[in-house]
Amino acid sequence: xxxxxxxxxxxxxxxxxxxxxxxxxxxxxxxxxxxxxxxxxxxxxxxxxxxxxxxxxxxxxxxxxxxxxxxxxxxxxxxxxxxxxxxxxxxxxxxxxxxxxxxxxxxxxxxxxxxxxxxxxxxxxxxxxxxxxxxxxxxxxxxxxxxxxxxxxxxxxxxxxxxxxxxxxxxxxxxxxxxxxxxxxxxxxxxxxxxxxxxxxxxxxxxxxxxxxxxxxxxxxxxxxxxxxxxxxxxx
Numbered sequence: 001x002x003x004x005x006x007x008x009x010x011x012x013x014x015x016x017x018x019x020x021x022x023x024x025x026x027x028x029x030x031x032x033x034x035x036x037x038x039x040x041x042x043x044x045x046x047x048x049x050x051x052x053x054x055x056x057x058x059x060x061x062x063x064x065x066x067x068x069x070x071x072x073x074x075x076x077x078x079x080x081x082x083x084x085x086x087x088x089x090x091x092x093x094x095x096x097x098x099x100x101x102x103x104x105x106x107x108x109x110x111x112x113x114x115x116x117x118x119x120x121x122x123x124x125x126x127x128x129x130x131x132x133x134x135x136x137x138x139x140x141x142x143x144x145x146x147x148x149x150x151x152x153x154x155x156x157x158x159x160x161x162x163x164x165x166x167x168x169x170x171x172x173x174x175x176x177x178x179x180x181x182x183x184x185x186x187x188x189x190x191x192x193x194x195x196x197x198x199x200x201x202x203x204x205x206x207x208x209x210x211x212x213x214x215x216x217x218x219x220x221x222x223x224x225x226x227x228x229x230x231x232x233x234x235x236x
Contacts, residue, residue: 046130
């Protein structure tokens with residue numbers, strides 16, 4: 001049985017090319033940074049968790065919630081094939097039980113804040129808003145898109161950002177946890193406009209402060225799907 005099942009919906013990505021040296025302290029053992037067209041990326045991601053079940057069991061008051069995370073991309077060679085995965089610098093939810101489970105069992109970096117998710121869907125465009133309340137100010141990631149999603153081009157930045165099907169986290173200097181994330185290929189909405197009001201330094205540390213003054217290199221919004229997160233494996 002999968003460790004966790006859910007639906008991930010209306011996933012919004014803001015991607016920033018970044019100096020690889022900034023990410024090296026976060027790279028788990030036995031993985032290496034994954035590049036697209038010679039560039040290393042971090043992504044600010046907002047999405048909706050829905051119909052959440054742990055080991056097939058629904059946790060009261062934890063079935064539906066939003067998440068905002070900052071992640072980057074790695075790959076791991078298991079002796080037979082390269083596996084492309086993600087590493088989370090920070091994951092923010094407003095559900096303490098979810099944070100406790102992820103931090104305790106998967107060595108993730110969850111924290112708990114007051115959050116919001118808003119959407120407006122109509123025939124002309126979609127609007128999605130993800131927010132974190134930080135020191136009585138809302139940190140916002142908002143995207144307006146075309147009303148219907150379409151397939152994306154093979155070899156595109158959208159493929160690179162969304163098709164990492166493994167997760168990695170540091171256990172020690174020489175060991176890492178690996179887990180598989182299963183989902184079908186998603187469709188992408190054409191992004192019409194966006195707004196990002198985020199204090200990256202306060203939320204993620206001084207190394208990421210300059211992201212607050214930059215436009216992202218690309219933006220995606222994906223429709224999402226049912227997903228499953230499988231049990232973790234120790235890599236030595």
